Amino acid sequence: MRRSRAFIPTTKEAPSDAQLASHIYLSRAGFVSQVASGLYNYMPLGKRVIKKIENIINEEMHFAGAQEVELSFVTPADLWKESGRIEKFGKELLRFHDRKENMFVLGPTHEEMMVDMVRNRVTSYKQLPLNLYQIKTKFRDEARPRFGLMRGREFIMKDGYSFHSSVEDMDREFDAMEAAYKKILTRLGLDFRIVEADSGAIGGSGSKELMVIAGSGEDTIAICDTCEYGANVEAASRSGRTNIPEAPIAEFNKFKTPDVKSIEDLENFFKVDGYYIMKCVAKRAVYEEESEIVLFFIRGCDNLQKVKAQNATGALDIVDVSEEELKELGIVPGFIGPLEQAKAKHVIDIDLKDAKHMICGANEENYHFINVDMSVMDEAYYFDIAEVNEGDACPCCDGKLSFTKGIEVGHIFKLGTTYSSALKAEFLDENGKAQPFVMGTYGMGVSRLVAAIIEQHHDENGCIWTKESSPYMVNIMISNVKDDAQVTLGEELYAQLQKANIEVMLDDRKERFGFKMKDAELIGFPYTIIIGKELENGLVQIFDRRANTKTDIDKNMIFSKIIERI
RNA sequence: CGGGGUGUAGCUCAGUAUGGUUAGAGUACCUGGUUUGGGACCAGGGGGCCGAAGGUUCGAGUCCUUUCACCCCGACCA
CATH class of the missing domain: 3.30.930.10 (Bira Bifunctional Protein; Domain 2)
Structure with a gap:
């Protein structure tokens, strides 16, 4: 294709709504x-x-x-x-x-x-x-x-x-x-x-x-x-943890925790790692016909994975609930625990199965249970609902995620x-x-x-196409179309490459060197053959877009050299 | 679908708070000339229903109402 005939409207500026x-x-x-x-x-x-x-x-x-x-x-x-x-x-x-x-x-x-x-x-x-x-x-x-x-x-x-x-x-x-x-x-x-x-x-x-x-x-x-x-x-x-923090030693007990609600508060109050604190995330599970409030229990150091939660409940959607909605059901926000909790359906993360030494809400304003043994819970409550964290152990090997x-x-x-x-x-x-x-x-x-x-493949000058995706493999750039020698060589090469079934563009426009180079870089041809002022010395250049290098080549060798690179 | 923003030349944007010559710039485009290794320079030129509809006014790009489009954050996304 001749660039002078091609419909390729390049611009210096991007449309204002383009972000990526x-x-x-x-x-x-x-x-x-x-x-x-x-x-x-x-x-x-x-x-x-x-x-x-x-x-x-x-x-x-x-x-x-x-x-x-x-x-x-x-x-x-x-x-x-x-x-x-x-x-x-x-x-x-x-x-x-x-x-x-x-x-x-x-x-x-x-x-x-x-x-x-x-x-x-x-x-x-x-x-x-x-x-x-x-x-x-x-x-x-x-x-x-x-x-x-x-x-x-x-x-x-x-x-x-x-x-x-x-x-x-x-x-x-x-x-x-x-x-x-x-x-x-x-x-x-x-x-x-x-x-x-x-x-x-x-x-x-x-x-x-x-x-x-x-x-x-x-x-x-x-x-x-x-x-x-x-x-x-x-x-x-993830696989089971290896670096488990030291467990708090205490008897099972109901403990007064005035206004201590968040995981961070509890960590400070009890001087215990979030690993041993049970976090409750209350959500509304929306089904085709109805919806219900579901209490999701995970370790304090984990976060609820929404898609997993959705799969665990079979819900079409999981949406937020307000504290008011919880209170209407008789649930005490900030102090929700899985023990003696019959107000709403609950789902417990698999990592809490048989967990010991846990702290959880007592379902009563200003009280938490300590040293809770989760083995009392029914198996049916357990699902994998926590999002993995960076640094967690790979489920297949000993590696880190x-x-x-x-x-x-x-x-x-x-x-x-x-x-x-x-x-x-x-x-x-x-x-x-x-x-x-x-x-x-x-x-x-x-x-x-x-x-x-x-x-994945661009730089500040534009596109960098990979060989199998590029719209054209080679761009032949005639630096100065008023120079007959440059035009002759360009045309020759263009014909030769076309004959060899190489997808080739011939930049035969009456433009300056810099303009054409910028254009070639923006479009991102893998290779541009620059026919320019060095032709007087019998040299042309191959510009490699990806490597961002220019290599001098004897003009008589250019065809075989470019074929080699392709 | 909630919240926010923007619509003026092909593109990027001024001008709109406070209404008032013929609506501007840069870039792109056309003509002529000079240039020719990193988006050149000089001179001349074409290009606009100021998103659309209605209203206020002697007068609207600018004020009011309605509407449409596009973008951003979120919700959503085989």
């Missing part, structure tokens, strides 16, 4: 333009990057035996009613009616559609397993789109669905997809981590997220410094039979018995990857 590096540089370098909140146009460079990513995904999917399909973007609302997700998804589903007043939704994900396509067409275990995927625009009417391409309402996603006759076979495919995803992200040149995740609203027996490591990531992940373990904090667990930020670019689920059962998608097994498909689902955000690459 990826948003700023993708806008400034002319990859994307915003049309409305959460909606973006891909201009030629952006479209090329999208295609690069799609091609890699396609190659790896075909290699893994998955087949590409394309499902209708507009989907009948009836399917969503059938699966029950029309309520669950709520306002994120963009609904509308056609001229015949039938309701449709714009697909935010395509489990229902894919199951519908397969059901009654695949009817025997002999036709399984099957893995179908598509790369397609999705729409979610997010309450608050933000961060440019990172969280748009309209976005491009690769979504794959696999169908199996057994859980074992689904597990095998899940591992195969994890491996395929790993290859895709590796090829894209990304630093990433595959972590244990919460399965969220989609359900299923297990899931993993693919996290691109970047400070601007929205997710916090706990990773082990010794082994491969990594998990979203929403799902991270630390936190880092990640961008979720993929999420793979062991779905099981949730959707196949709801939609009555069944096959006949070896015994002629009808069974729902055992399913897996595998998502990867294509447009989000575009942003993630830049979040």
Whole structure:
């Protein structure tokens, strides 16, 4: 492509609403333009990057035996009613009616559609397993789109669905997809981590997220410094503690603690580590039809993990409660304990199971119990509800956990039979018995990857594309288009590289050196061949964007040298 | 969905407290010239329903009412 003919509107200044590096540089370098909140146009460079990513995904999917399909973007609302997700998804589903007043939704994900396509067409275990995927625009009417391409309402996603006759076979495919995803992200040149995740609203027996490591990531992940373990904090667990503080020695007793309510107050009052103090977090668990107050008990040194709390109660949502609401129930805020507490449901963190020497509220104004032995509590109360802390022990080895930020670019689920059962998608097994498909689902955000690459690979001058993601591999810069020798060499090289199937841009604009360099850096071509004043001495240069180095090359060697680098 | 902010040239923003020439700057764009190794310089030029609707006024970018859009914090987020 000749730069003089290319539609690449670069700007010196970023739009004022861009906050993230990826948003700023993708806008400034002319990859994307915003049309409305959460909606973006891909201009030629952006479209090329999208295609690069799609091609890699396609190659790896075909290699893994998955087949590409394309499902209708507009989907009948009836399917969503059938699966029950029309309520669950709520306002994120963009609904509308056609001229015949039938309701449709714009697909935010395509489990229902894919199951519908397969059901009654695949009817025997002999036709399984099957893995179908598509790369397609999705729409979610997010309450608050933000961060440019990172969280748009309209976005491009690769979504794959696999169908199996057994859980074992689904597990095998899940591992195969994890491996395929790993290859895709590796090829894209990304630093990433595959972590244990919460399965969220989609359900299923297990899931993993693919996290691109970047400070601007929205997710916090706990990773082990010794082994491969990594998990979203929403799902991270820990092994038993090793450095347990010294236990306070005392008899079981009710102790007067006037106006001593917070964990910090109690630590000072009793001169005891928060480890031995029971913290109560009161929340309201909201279910489909009703809601109730739930008391969550954790150690004073821990914090409640909201997603875990939600899973422990089976609630759709966990919301705050006021002290007044608690008092109405006869609960005494500041002095809540699990003993003799029948006013509200309670859930106790697993780390408190059989704990001894504990201090907890006595459910009476200004009193705490001391030296409480938790082994008296019923097992049914215990769940893992505490958020892991940095420095906690890895659940897999002796390592220590630390936190880092990640961008979720993929999420793979062991779905099981949730959707196949709801939609009555069944096959006949070896015994002629009808069974729902055992399913897996595998998502990867294509447009989000575009942003993630830049979040991880940029500097103050702009984008730095990795080789497999770059819109063009080589940029040939003619410093001065009035110099015939420079133009001749540039044109020659351009023709040569095109013939060699290298994606090449020829910057033949009548602009000054500095202007063109800034532009090349902003766009982020991996290599720019600078044909300039050194040509008099028979030299040109290769500018390596990533290394930020310029290397002199004999003009006769330039073609072979650049091929070498690519 | 709660709280806050901003809408003026393609982009970044002045101007709005106190209404009053023809609405400005930088940048980008066009023409001519000089320049040609880090977003150059000089001269000339085009470009605006001041987000929209209604109102107050002799007069509104500026005051009042309504509305829309976008952004930020939070809630939410397969």
